[in-house]
Amino acid sequence: MSKDKVYNIIVVGAGVSGLFFSSINTSPGPKLIINNTVRTGLKLIASGGGQGNITNIVKIKEFIDKYGDNGKLIRKTLYKFNNLDLEQYLTGLGVETCIKDNNKVYLKEKPQNLIDKLLAKAKKNKFQLITEEEIVDIEYNGIFKIKSQGGTIYKCQQLIIATGGKSYPATGSNATIIPSLLRLGIAIKELKPALTPVFVKNYPFEDLAGVSINKVKIKVIDRKKHQEENSILFAHKYFTGPGILNISRYLESGTKIHINYCPDLNFEMAVGKLIKLKENNSIKTISSVSKTLNESEVVLPRRFIEKQLLRTELDDKGWLKEVSNNKLKDLMKLFFEDEYQVENTGGFKDSMVTAGGIALEEIDLNKYEVKKYPGMYIVGEALDIDGSTGGYNIQFAFSSAFVANLSITNNSKLV
Numbered sequence: 016m017s018k019d020k021v022y023n024i025i026v027v028g029a030g031v032s033g034l035f036f037s038s039i040n041t042s043p044g045p046k047l048i049i050n051n052t053v054r055t056g057l058k059l060i061a062s063g064g065g066q067g068n069i070t071n072i073v074k075i076k077e078f079i080d081k082y083g084d085n086g087k088l089i090r091k092t093l094y095k096f097n098n099l100d101l102e103q104y105l106t107g108l109g110v111e112t113c114i115k116d117n118n119k120v121y122l123k124e125k126p127q128n129l130i131d132k133l134l135a136k137a138k139k140n141k142f143q144l145i146t147e148e149e150i151v152d153i154e155y156n157g158i159f160k161i162k163s164q165g166g167t168i169y170k171c172q173q174l175i176i177a178t179g180g181k182s183y184p185a186t187g188s189n190a191t192i193i194p195s196l197l198r199l200g201i202a203i204k205e206l207k208p209a210l211t212p213v214f215v216k217n218y219p220f221e222d223l224a225g226v227s228i229n230k231v232k233i234k235v236i237d238r239k240k241h242q243e244e245n246s247i248l249f250a251h252k253y254f255t256g257p258g259i260l261n262i263s264r265y266l267e268s269g270t271k272i273h274i275n276y277c278p279d280l281n282f283e284m285a286v287g288k289l290i291k292l293k294e295n296n297s298i299k300t301i302s303s304v305s306k307t308l309n310e311s312e313v314v315l316p317r318r319f320i321e322k323q324l325l326r327t328e329l330d331d332k333g334w335l336k337e338v339s340n341n342k343l344k345d346l347m348k349l350f351f352e353d354e355y356q357v358e359n360t361g362g363f364k365d366s367m368v369t370a371g372g373i374a375l376e377e378i379d380l381n382k383y384e385v386k387k388y389p390g391m392y393i394v395g396e397a398l399d400i401d402g403s404t405g406g407y408n409i410q411f412a413f414s415s416a417f418v419a420n421l422s423i424t425n426n427s428k429l430v
């Protein structure tokens with residue numbers, strides 16, 4: 016590598032956003048992609064349980080809410096390259112998709128096939144790929160000088176940071192670029208694990224590991240009243256499943272949450288019905304509770320109902336008529352307003368995305384260019400954007416890379 020060679024563009028990170036950018040960027044060379052791991056696109060491979068959940072078919076306007084408080088700031092980005100544009104681009108590449116699990120769009124073939132196709136296009140666009148090279152420092156004096164851990168210096172006129180977040184660091188996204196950005200005076204919002212399991216004090220469902228409920232409402236007891244309606248999965252030591260993963264971005268040690276396992280039913284009506292059943296006849300507790308609660312489409316698992324009875328010290332074989340009305344109310348509270356204090360959320364090792372990252376105030380979001388450093392672009396999860404489960408993170412990685420490329424080339428036509 017010639018010491019004085021100045022690349023037109025260097026992309027740091029060959030994950031979803033870096034590969035997509037390189038596959039559509041037709042700027043003149045010389046151009047380089049640098050990735051710290053030997054294999055590229057490892058998170059795309061891990062997504063959707065290994066099946067590549069790349070986006071979602073809900074209307075693009077419904078995407079905005081899925082990115083928490085910062086969602087409204089990326090509205091234009093998502094409209095400029097939306098879920099349908101992504102599907103159209105993939106179809107052009109010869110990559111087929113399918114819809115599964117509640118509106119999620121998956122790749123029909125192995126994610127590796129998409130990575131291979133993106134890499135082939137990048138090569139056609141005259142990008143050279145260097146792997147196992149970690150960039151740890153960036154300097155700017157008219158051109159960008161980026162330095163690898165091994166000491167090699169690469170120079171470029173335009174620099175694309177596509178290094179992802181800090182979660183699942185074994186995939187290469189390890190946030191080693193962050194100190195160099197701080198040295199450049201670029202503000203960073205604290206990095207936190209998101210889409211991660213939640214550990215609570217006095218977790219009662221150890222013996223229900225693997226049991227799930229399709230629709231629960233989880234509320235964060237804070238002033239902003241964040242809430243999430245989705246499924247929950249009981250693991251041996253923690254809550255997980257889409258509902259919990261999505262709300263985890265708002266949780267930290269000490270936060271209180273309520274879980275309503277019957278969001279389609281009314282608490283007062285359920286208590287009233289149970290009391291009526293008690294007054295009318297003498298059926299057993301467990302059958303009465305099941306009858307009262309399993310009226311919506313969601314059927315609560317029997318083992319879960321038994322567990323809640325046990326927590327109220329009710330014998331599922333006991334007679335309903337012997338239970339006081341107050342006790343029945345307490346029992347119903349466990350189904351409608353089960354309260355927990357968060358002990359911890361999972362660490363970066365277990366979290367699918369990273370909340371926080373490069374502060375959006377630093378970025379011109381019409382271009383994804385760093386305001387203080389024209390010519391430097393930051394895209395994807397490295398930014399302070401994290402989405403819910405369901406394809407929203409990968410869609411943002413594609414959309415932001417599209418806008419950065421559009422800003423550099425002024426070319427919105429993708430071939």
Ligand SMILES: Cc1cc2nc3c(=O)[nH]c(=O)nc-3n(C[C@H](O)[C@H](O)[C@H](O)COP(=O)(O)OP(=O)(O)OC[C@H]3O[C@@H](n4cnc5c(N)ncnc54)[C@H](O)[C@@H]3O)c2cc1C
Binds near residue numbers: 059062178394405
């Ligand atoms: C297990 C798992 C499942 C997921 N499932 C889904 C899902 O179903 N749907 C969805 O939308 N999202 C999912 N995600 C999240 C999604 O994969 C990411 O949000 C997305 O890949 C981010 O794209 P990116 O281009 O910003 O970063 P990444 O895809 O993480 O790419 C970053 C690249 O930069 C490289 N890199 C990092 N630092 C350096 C450095 N200093 N020097 C050189 N190279 C560097 C890394 O090796 C990597 O190749 C999942 C994530 C995980 C971990």
